[in-house]
Amino acid sequence: MTPRLVIVGGSDAGISAALQARKCAPDVQVQVIYADAYPNFSVCGLPYYIGGAVSDWPLLAHRTAAELEAAGITLMPQAVAEAIDPSRQIVWVQARGQRQALPYDQLVIATGAKPIAPPIPGLELPGVFMLHTIDQGRAIRGYLEAYHPRRAVVVGAGYIGLEMTEVLVERNIAVTLLEQAPAVLPTVDLELGQLLTSYLEGKGVSVHCRTRVTAIEPTSDGLMVHSLEGGRFPADLVMVVVGVEPDTGLAKAAGARTGIRGAIAVDFAMRTSLPHVFAAGDCVETYHRLLRRPVYLPLGTTAHKQGRVAGENAVGGSRHFAGSLGTQVVKLFDWAIARTGLREDEAKAWGVAARTVAVEAWDHKSYYPEAELLHLRVTFDRTTHRLLGAQMVGPWRAAVAKRIDVMATAISCELSLRDVENLDLSYTPPLGTPWDPWQIAAEVGQESVERAP
Amino acid sequence: MTPRLVIVGGSDAGISAALQARKCAPDVQVQVIYADAYPNFSVCGLPYYIGGAVSDWPLLAHRTAAELEAAGITLMPQAVAEAIDPSRQIVWVQARGQRQALPYDQLVIATGAKPIAPPIPGLELPGVFMLHTIDQGRAIRGYLEAYHPRRAVVVGAGYIGLEMTEVLVERNIAVTLLEQAPAVLPTVDLELGQLLTSYLEGKGVSVHCRTRVTAIEPTSDGLMVHSLEGGRFPADLVMVVVGVEPDTGLAKAAGARTGIRGAIAVDFAMRTSLPHVFAAGDCVETYHRLLRRPVYLPLGTTAHKQGRVAGENAVGGSRHFAGSLGTQVVKLFDWAIARTGLREDEAKAWGVAARTVAVEAWDHKSYYPEAELLHLRVTFDRTTHRLLGAQMVGPWRAAVAKRIDVMATAISCELSLRDVENLDLSYTPPLGTPWDPWQIAAEVGQESVERAP
Numbered sequence: 001m002t003p004r005l006v007i008v009g010g011s012d013a014g015i016s017a018a019l020q021a022r023k024c025a026p027d028v029q030v031q032v033i034y035a036d037a038y039p040n041f042s043v044c045g046l047p048y049y050i051g052g053a054v055s056d057w058p059l060l061a062h063r064t065a066a067e068l069e070a071a072g073i074t075l076m077p078q079a080v081a082e083a084i085d086p087s088r089q090i091v092w093v094q095a096r097g098q099r100q101a102l103p104y105d106q107l108v109i110a111t112g113a114k115p116i117a118p119p120i121p122g123l124e125l126p127g128v129f130m131l132h133t134i135d136q137g138r139a140i141r142g143y144l145e146a147y148h149p150r151r152a153v154v155v156g157a158g159y160i161g162l163e164m165t166e167v168l169v170e171r172n173i174a175v176t177l178l179e180q181a182p183a184v185l186p187t188v189d190l191e192l193g194q195l196l197t198s199y200l201e202g203k204g205v206s207v208h209c210r211t212r213v214t215a216i217e218p219t220s221d222g223l224m225v226h227s228l229e230g231g232r233f234p235a236d237l238v239m240v241v242v243g244v245e246p247d248t249g250l251a252k253a254a255g256a257r258t259g260i261r262g263a264i265a266v267d268f269a270m271r272t273s274l275p276h277v278f279a280a281g282d283c284v285e286t287y288h289r290l291l292r293r294p295v296y297l298p299l300g301t302t303a304h305k306q307g308r309v310a311g312e313n314a315v316g317g318s319r320h321f322a323g324s325l326g327t328q329v330v331k332l333f334d335w336a337i338a339r340t341g342l343r344e345d346e347a348k349a350w351g352v353a354a355r356t357v358a359v360e361a362w363d364h365k366s367y368y369p370e371a372e373l374l375h376l377r378v379t380f381d382r383t384t385h386r387l388l389g390a391q392m393v394g395p396w397r398a399a400v401a402k403r404i405d406v407m408a409t410a411i412s413c414e415l416s417l418r419d420v421e422n423l424d425l426s427y428t429p430p431l432g433t434p435w436d437p438w439q440i441a442a443e444v445g446q447e448s449v450e451r452a453p
Numbered sequence: 454m455t456p457r458l459v460i461v462g463g464s465d466a467g468i469s470a471a472l473q474a475r476k477c478a479p480d481v482q483v484q485v486i487y488a489d490a491y492p493n494f495s496v497c498g499l500p501y502y503i504g505g506a507v508s509d510w511p512l513l514a515h516r517t518a519a520e521l522e523a524a525g526i527t528l529m530p531q532a533v534a535e536a537i538d539p540s541r542q543i544v545w546v547q548a549r550g551q552r553q554a555l556p557y558d559q560l561v562i563a564t565g566a567k568p569i570a571p572p573i574p575g576l577e578l579p580g581v582f583m584l585h586t587i588d589q590g591r592a593i594r595g596y597l598e599a600y601h602p603r604r605a606v607v608v609g610a611g612y613i614g615l616e617m618t619e620v621l622v623e624r625n626i627a628v629t630l631l632e633q634a635p636a637v638l639p640t641v642d643l644e645l646g647q648l649l650t651s652y653l654e655g656k657g658v659s660v661h662c663r664t665r666v667t668a669i670e671p672t673s674d675g676l677m678v679h680s681l682e683g684g685r686f687p688a689d690l691v692m693v694v695v696g697v698e699p700d701t702g703l704a705k706a707a708g709a710r711t712g713i714r715g716a717i718a719v720d721f722a723m724r725t726s727l728p729h730v731f732a733a734g735d736c737v738e739t740y741h742r743l744l745r746r747p748v749y750l751p752l753g754t755t756a757h758k759q760g761r762v763a764g765e766n767a768v769g770g771s772r773h774f775a776g777s778l779g780t781q782v783v784k785l786f787d788w789a790i791a792r793t794g795l796r797e798d799e800a801k802a803w804g805v806a807a808r809t810v811a812v813e814a815w816d817h818k819s820y821y822p823e824a825e826l827l828h829l830r831v832t833f834d835r836t837t838h839r840l841l842g843a844q845m846v847g848p849w850r851a852a853v854a855k856r857i858d859v860m861a862t863a864i865s866c867e868l869s870l871r872d873v874e875n876l877d878l879s880y881t882p883p884l885g886t887p888w889d890p891w892q893i894a895a896e897v898g899q900e901s902v903e904r905a906p
Contacts, residue, residue: 012887042820044881045818045820048820048821048883053821053822054821060820061700062887084708111904114802128665159881162854174561180461207822209681225690240796299880301879301887302877304887304888305875322872322877323877324877325877326877327885328879328881329877329879329881330881331883331884336881336884338879340877340879345841365498367498367512367513368500368501368506375516396883400856401881401884401885402852402856402858402859402879404879405856405859405876405878405879406855407689408876409859409862409863409868410873412876413862413863413865413868415866417520417777422758422775423865424742424755424776424777424780424865425754425861425862426782426793426854426857426858427752427753427782428497428612428752428781428783429497429501429752429781430496430784430849431782431789432782433467433756434515434753434754434757435757436568
């Protein structure tokens, strides 16, 4: 009989698993169950659909349903997986008003994450939105087009908060950005966060850090966001984007072991604690390549990789997930902000004597037109001089995203500061400098340890 | 007594050596002898000065003479080193009409390269230029401004030939580009060279490959370039840029051992065969990181690195040059062309069973505006699946230069195709794809060996 692979979840991890399973085992029967109508959509693109750079939501599909079906995948849209019976190898699915038992030989859970709803009143008010699904994205764009809000409050200055700030400003909406932490984008160092705050203010954004939102209330002409610090921020639109948590109800009810932040525990093969059940993506713990232990780091790139591993192993493969470094980049107007590896505080919490050097350097020879200044931070082990992390802020046209990838590769390969200085990187005056900015930072770091180990 | 370090050559390698020596040993007396009036100039920037993007030649200085002197370096401009007496540790220098003996404790030879003058008549004609020195660059720009040539022939489609083609076209000069090889830029694969030929033709350049120039003759209204194949190419300006060779007369006369292509032989510490004599930059053999043997690969980045190693070791250090991968990038109008490591033919000549896969991939999610197609080639060992080389052609705004650096880092670290697929690289829809183009190419390579090892 044809082996049956059932996948719960039609986003990055689920579809990657399905495609890889079909590629490795063309005879396997692959069914993908998903609760909405959007298989294989790029939820990372939602801010750009809301902003209008992406004209319509169907464009956000990585692949169309027809393409997935042509790859031999059976799609079950608007189907909610209600329960897993791991002993009988059955998923109970609610679809089109009916409950049906779907038998599986192997199962992949790819239920993703859900946005965190902070415990404050007012989240249900019209004009207040969270953002994680295509439906939410469509609702926000519909609201913008129907009501033309003039004032927005964005609660949370993480990646999505910054992206939403950009696209709302570009729609000529006055944006107030509220963040609990001392600076925006707490995933990078405070110094860079402060730089970003100034940059946002230069774009007309009203930025309030160390601000904890306590309530959202309706007013006669819209909404009012209240903070514990006594701030009152009027708005016509409020975006609550304070992070995500793993969506693990299904897996937990079936008895799957969970770990950090409640995410599903998996091994390197993406196996859960349940027999014949794999899991991948934003619902699972992610192995950290430097820390060598699981963390919760929900990222699209990781979901694709874990899905591919789960799909291959579910059909008899023996592939391992190599781990994440938390490499991330976000575009913010003309800038990009990128990081990989550990910040100094993360490295110290891990027990490593870390040091960070900060450098500013030109992206290319300054005699050639349009040279741009890049802000770099490199964190390294003071004893071994091994790289631990890197951060960069600068104009995205100066290749910030790919520059961080050089360091992500270097950190993966356990390079030291001196190793970075020795790399043979490319140079031509319009596109680089004879010593790459990372090499300049590595030299500064090396000198700092030679002066004061 | 203060130790005396004498450096012959005031370009990248010489000045890097001088600066590093002063940094490591602030008490050392450092003298830099150079034949022209331009210490520490960026000769790589000459095409952009000739084209006009760089308004005046003094801007091409990496550092001013005053900055170098402030770093404790004694400059001897317009001083020609005529001979080295290694037994007496003396350099004979001709300067300001006088010959003087300059004693040294350690010597660094950084005499660089000189342009190859092909054995054809007509090189001395007015309007015929080679390009390697600041004086040559100034002469060409002066000629352009005085005579406003309408037609140029560029002989040689290497890096400098392509750069000169671009800047001449941008000055509204009709350019004919002649190249002996079957395609332009023979440092990349033929397929990419052919792509570049079409691109150049789209910019109005008349490209003739498999064309060997035999003579340049004066005519009633300018110059005529003749080829062995019977071509006749009229011009008002002819650029002869067919490569460089190491400038080693001084070192050879002193008895220094030379090696490949006549370049000065050096060890990892950049020591020559002569006691107390180091050498660095375009005049020396360069250790190749993959081939693990010396090659001749004159590049500015390498000159900087070798100079730093020579300067540090000349004052008692013990640093090693880590080697080159031949990483290079050139801008050509809106495109950049980059390579690192070995081409398949180079790998095969080295005795490795190599294979190359070609991939086209978007630089960022195609639903976001202005996505650009990149052309990639990845060469790998068919047996071990280890990376050997990578090449990319695409719009330079799509970060081609930094994308090649990711692969230069990966090759340095001896990564395999699967290792590349496992790298945790950055992603956001406006600046990348969930699987980076190199990862897509690595997967295609991996599948090719699984299908047919």
